[in-house]
């Protein structure tokens with residue numbers, strides 16, 4: 001009985017994970033008109049972050065989902081983004097993690113991110 005329960009719980013957790021993965025695009029285009037759009041492998045990055053969504057989505061969910069970064073971080077740096085522009089927010093978070101881990105495009109490798117999508 002115990003074994004069957006474990007199997008059922010494992011199945012439920014797998015199905016939940018698949019459900020989350022299906023609700024969000026695996027690969028996204030982050031629009032950057034002046035420097036070139038950035039291809040972002042969201043699904044792969046969930047793995048790079050050891051499944052910890054809050055490594056990137058640092059504000060709580062609203063209506064059961066995470067908000068886009070640019071809801072708060074805009075080109076001008078509005079108050080609900082703490083005055084942090086989208087450029088600073090992305091560069092700090094993306095390149096910051098790559099630097100820390102020694103993997104992925106580093107800050108000076110502009111075109112490893114820009115112009116890829």
Ligand code: HEC
Nearest residue numbers: 024045046049051052053055056057065066067068069070
């Ligand atoms: C490595 C960073 C990172 C991790 C980890 C991450 N995300 Fe994201 N996520 C992003 C970025 C960047 C976007 C695009 C935001 C934008 O377009 O402004 C995004 C977009 C989304 C969106 C779409 C928002 C919309 O309205 O289109 C959802 C939903 C989402 N993520 C959920 C999750 C969940 C759930 C997890 C954990 C299982 C997760 N994310 C892990 C960086 C990440």
Ligand code: HEC
Nearest residue numbers: 056057059067068069071072080081082084089090092093
């Ligand atoms: C609900 C609004 C909101 C959303 C959504 C949001 N942020 Fe932020 N972010 C803020 C605020 C406000 C600050 C200022 C510090 C604080 O209050 O946490 C901040 C600070 C930051 C910082 C620190 C900047 C610095 O100079 O130290 C980074 C990096 C960052 N955000 C990246 C992101 C990324 C990337 C996303 C999307 C995955 C995102 N933020 C989503 C509101 C938001």
Ligand code: HEC
Nearest residue numbers: 038040041048049055093094097098101103104105112113
């Ligand atoms: C939690 C840490 C972390 C964050 C945050 C993060 N990355 Fe990465 N990224 C990685 C790692 C680790 C790799 C390298 C994986 C490998 O080479 O095996 C990587 C690789 C990449 C690559 C190379 C191709 C690929 O998809 O593997 C690109 C492009 C990239 N990241 C863009 C971004 C962008 C854009 C952001 C911000 C929206 C971002 N990353 C945020 C950890 C992170």
Ligand code: HEC
Nearest residue numbers: 030031032033034035086087090094095106107109110113
């Ligand atoms: C790790 C990936 C990555 C690297 C490396 C990177 N950028 Fe970015 N950059 C981004 C992302 C993601 C955005 C924000 C896109 C958005 O707002 O949706 C951005 C935004 C910008 C913007 C804001 C203007 C616009 O059109 O939205 C400029 C300018 C820019 N980057 C220039 C550079 C330069 C110059 C370098 C090299 C010194 C560089 N970037 C390196 C990912 C990167």
